[in-house]
Amino acid sequence: MAKVPAEAKTKKKYSIKHKITLFILLSFFVFGVLGLSLIYRIEYNLLNQTISRDYLLLAKSLGSAMNRIITREIRSTQTFMTSSERLLMVKQHNLKYAGMSEQAKEAYFKEMDQKWETAKDQDVLITEYTQSAAGRRLREITENDPSIAEIFLTDKYGGLVAASGRTSDFFQADEVWWQKSFNQGKGQIFIDPVVLDASSNAISFSIALPIKNESQEVIGICKNILEVDRLFEPLKNFNFGISGYVGLLDKEGYFIFHPRVKPMSYKLPDKVLRMFNYQDQGYVMIDQNDNLHRKAAGYYFSKIKHPVLSQSGEEWWICIAQNKDEIFAPLSRLILNFTLAIIFMSVITAVIGFYFAKLLVTPILKLRDALGKAAGGDFN
Secondary structure, eight states: OOOOOHHHHHHHHHHHHOOOOOOOOHHHHOOOOOOOOHHHHHHHHHHHHHHHHHHHHHHHHHHHHHHHHHHHHHHHHHHHHHHHHHHHHHHHHHTTTOOOOOOHHHHHHHHHHHHHHSSTTTSHHHHHHHSSHHHHHHHHHHHOTTTTTEEEEEEEEEEEEESOOOOOHHHHHHHHHHHHHHHHGTTOOEEEEOOTTTTSSSSEEEEEEEOOOOOEEEEEEEEEEEHHHHHHHHGGGGTTTTTTTEEEEEEEEEEOSSSOOOTTBOOOOOHHHHHHHHHHHEEEOOOSOOOOSSSSSEEEEEOOOOOHHHTTOEEEEEEEEEEHHTTTHHHHHHHHHHHHHHHHHHHHHHHHHHHHHHHHHHHHHHHHHHHHHHHHOOOO
């Protein structure tokens, strides 16, 4: 019987070893990848739930803080309007119209608006309202509170009584905010949408409050114009990594306040805005890019529930946003460590598998050689 060449035996021997080693290595790799996928899914959900819970709690807390800011501004304005001196001034202005017909009042206000528009700041027509005792006191208020861009008073017919600075016009009763606050003589607090105010030239919103006498009759309106950037400046103190920020949104999806862009100059993507309109609190992850987030981003929001906002038809949300890769950076580091561990363990497994295969195959090969000799009549 022909003998098997030694080279062929060696080839077969190493071929079996390699197959066993490869089988062990592939088995370890498959189980490692499956395990890594399972860990990723579990850790992703856990991290997502944890971060979402924390950010939503923070958004809710900041919403409560914004409620307190709005309430503070309303109360401070109300306190200012309780002054007997200012109440007397408003009452006296109302007496000017005694005996005047509606047509006469209309003609008077039209004439005053025309004169107001052409007058210079130093003209008596203007200084009568801005340099009076009440006007100077209003200016002191704006100087002491940087968030107040302008504040002025009108009588119950809409004519100007006093102002911290020159207003865009004299007659105010044709404005929506005035009509909402006067409320057909019943009076109510009204918050105007955020706009570029023509008088103060600032991105602002206004709080209009009815001025009432001792018998709670509405005798005039006070308008307090608040500069957005200054009023909500504390929100700038909240930063999350490189891309994270806290913003304030209106119902149209525009940023009333944003630490990095001009107020009302940027609108959220429609996908995010739809989520805001459907619920008071929640979050959404988007993969599409926008002007603020070049990568996928997460948005966490909570509605500010202030009764005056609701009464005025306004809806504001606190929004916390951050790039998705920053949000899940801890998970990425964890997966990288696991991947490196699998690679390291694969090398160790390959070495161990090779020696295990050698231990397993050597007795089998010896038995095969012995059987081959016995078949050839060699029983030594």
